[in-house]
Amino acid sequence: MKPFNKNIGKDSEANLKAEHITADILIIGAGGAGLRAAIAAQERGADVIIVSKSLLGKAHTVMAEGGIAASLGDVDSKDNWEVHFSDIIAEGVYLSNWRMAEILAREAPGRVYELEHYGALFDRTSEGRIMQRAFGGHTYRRLCHVGDKTGLEMLRVLQSRVLHRQIRIMDETVVTRLFKAKGRICGAFTVRLRSGTLAVIEANAVIVATGGCGRLYMVTSNSWESTGDGAGLAYGAGAELMDMEMIQFHPTGMVYPPGAKGLLVTEGVRGEGGILLNSRGERFMERYSPTRKELDARDVVARAIYAEIEAGNGTEHGGVYLDISFKGRNFILKKLPGMYSQFMDFAGIDITKERMEVAPTVHYQMGGIRVDAESTATCIPGLYAAGEACAGLHGANRLGGNSLADILVFGKRSGENAAKYALGKRHNAIPEHEVHMESKRIASYLGRGTNPYVIAEKLRETMSTHAGIIRDGKELAEALGIVKRLKGDAKRMAVGGGLKYNKGLVECFAVNSMLLSAEAILRSALMRKESRGAHTRKDFPKKSPEWRRNIICRYSSGKMELSTADVPALPKRLAHLVKKEAY
Amino acid sequence: MEKVRLTVYRSSGEGRGRFQEFSVPFEEGMTVLGAMRYVEQNLDTTLAVRWNCKAARCGSCAAEINERPALMCKTRVESLGMDSTITVTPMKAYPNVRDLVSDPTENFDISGRIPAFKPKKGLKKPWVFYERDVERSQEFRRCIECFLCQDTCHVVREHKSGYVGPRHVIEAAALDMHPMDALKRHVYLNREAGLGFCNITKCCQDVCPEHIRITDNAIIPEKERGADVFYDPLVYAIKRLKGENK
DSSP: OTTTSSSSSSSOSSSGEEEEEOOOOEOOOOHHHHHHHHHHHHTTTEEEEEESSSSSTTTTTOOOOEEOOOOOOSSSSTTOOHHHHHHHHHHHHOSSOOOHEEEEHHHHHHHHHHHHTTOOOBOTTTSSOEEEEETTTTTOEEEEETTTHHHHHHHHHHHHHHTTTTOOEEEEEEEEEEEEEETEEEEEEEEETTTEEEEEEEOEEEEEEOOOOOOGGBSSOOOTTOOOOHHHHHHHHHOOOOOOEEEEEEEEESSSSSTTTBBBTTEEEEEEEEEETTTTTTTTTTHOTTTGGGGOOHHHHHHHHHHHHTTTTTTTSOOEEEEOGGGGGGHHHHHHHHHHHHHHHHHHHOOOOOOOOEEEEEEEEEEOOOOOTOBBBOSSTTEOOOGBBBSSSSSOOOOOHHHHHHHHHHHHHHHHHHHHTTOOOOOOOOOOOHHHHHHHHHHTSSSSSSSHHHHHHHHHHHEEEEEEEEEHHHHHHHHHHHHHHHHHHHHBBBBSSSSSHHHHHHHHHHHHHHHHHHHHHHHHHHHOOOBBTEEEESSSSSGGGGGEEEEEEEEEEEEEEEEEEEEOOOOOHHHHOOOOOOO | OOEEEEEEOOOOOOOOOOOEEEEEOOTTTHHHHOOOOOOOIIOOTTTOOOOSSSSSEEEEEEEETTTEEEHHHHOGGGGGGTSSOEEEETTTTTEEEEEEEEETHHHHHHHHHHHOHHHHHHHSSSOOOHHHHHHHHHHHHHHOOOOOHHHHHHHHHHOOOOOHHHHHHHHHHHTTTTTOOOOOHIIIIIIIIIGOOOOOOOOOHOOOOTTOOOIIIIHHHHHHHHHHOOOOTTTTHHHHHHOOOO
């Protein structure tokens, strides 16, 4: 027998040859947005290929619990798209792109019914309609759900459709860079993990649907994939990033045991009546938010929990209590089965009898790739983005349930628009020397060098301590210094093994993406000298009218350049729907 | 500090692998996946181990722990006894890629062949149906596609019978029990999907991390429906078994 793993790892130039694959559209990411985009693009006649870092069906979408926000009015008949729209604008603290919010609010119901017609089975009302639950910041009960496993249902239904439509899927494949020719996107370079081979995909259009960057933080609800890969790829190709400072802390993540720290405790618990208590048994949200209490927007509840813990009112494991036990066993097992088993399996706690311990956990990036509201196009011809990877819809704070609506609505739009763009265009050949350079770059990560996991760990620690719920200028600047140093270390990253299922190699790519997102977050957070939504500055605790602007990061002559743009003004036809912003 | 001792299967994906010992510092509430992540980050970055959500919701980290198919993220180290060594091997039903990673993608080909959801004709929109109509199908929709049921199924594992396996029987049953679906898939299941080869040992439902009653609520009903169409010598045994059930 050959010595273990010694036969791989010395990849010669010869087996670094990449196979060539062509498609009209390359979709990066097989979560809800990617799969919905694929269906839409194929329906328009495009030849689509989906590339995903994880195994098919494992995308972070399956972790989405609470529901899809859509104003069906099945439970509260007064609900309509206008109310949904005004909720998005107000709770996004007036930083959202109004047109994206309008599109979402108008189109979400159609997308939900469509998903039902694809075969999704939502919980029902007594009248036999789609059941909708209350969620923080939504005026009416609006979240269409399947217990606390809505994302799983959505992903399986889309996955089944994609499989039946025989759309090509290359899963467990990492995209390492995008190629451009004559100013437009022409393809991407990939590493196929299972076979340990390289592939170049030629495509007229690329849709980035890679999700967020929660793994930049130590305590996060996000899974393995969420390393900001899409932002890294798009930025590398010249696209702009926007609102990167807006990182959502979900108010309720598990705090105990250590291995389960950060796992999401769905807002559905509060939506179904759960209450928050501090260690003194006080329902503290009555103080922070007398009318909405536990169901205020996520940024408000997260800051309140954080403040209670800081004030010494925390529990044994550094959280607060969340109690739903008074609702009774049957109710909990029907409505929150996932939460029941999560606490039972990981903490040995029976939530039908005991209280949960929870604390804020990094959950979502509101910012991301800057796109056109109608078409999801970036400023690079042929490059599109959808879902958590892009910015604009959620402003400074995302409402629960809007992300599942987002990926359906804008996933579909990105697929349609990319198809419209890509069809009938001739392929621009990928420059040969760039392919060669990229193979060489990948080969440079194989060998002896700095362990990427060590860099990632240091980065997570830095972001968690310096760019958390409450920020200040000094700490952010210090973190930026550390990130600069880590970027230096990352130049020497390398791991043993070869191309075949080498997670260490994947971590090298992830570290580069994470460093880029971290830099954008820190620079943007430093620039925004106010507190708004998810972004709270100790040194600038007030919201300022001057800062009703979006911060934009782009690559310019070797470094990251920041600028601001006014939030597009509401048109007359919509202005009356929204309360004027108060300062 | 207390240590967790692991024996981990290592292979290049070609030929037989070997076992390697690791020792990992114990942390309260540690899962087998937690221990494996410690290994991949600190002891050997070349270890191939597939994981995603760490929360038993995605089904990526399916493996065999002390020879029993289980999710690594859901198996707490203490539950296996702190004084013994934990043996971790990949799922055996699928081709091994490297180390603990096997390739279960044949399941996606099978999924693509199951007759898709097809709404009944002439349904008025929006669709109206009730909670009682969805409960049976929803049970199967909890499946996280860890494929542990497939891995433990001796028919899938040892016989090239053409049986698609328990995951796909519940996939078909979930569609059959959808209140708006127009098709019946027992013909497909019994004629093309080899359901007749299942001899109801219930191993699949024993290992299901979602506690889906695969055999009781999907396999047996689909077999019974099939029995009306095709004569199946196992029906007699099924009836007996069902009689003995609670």
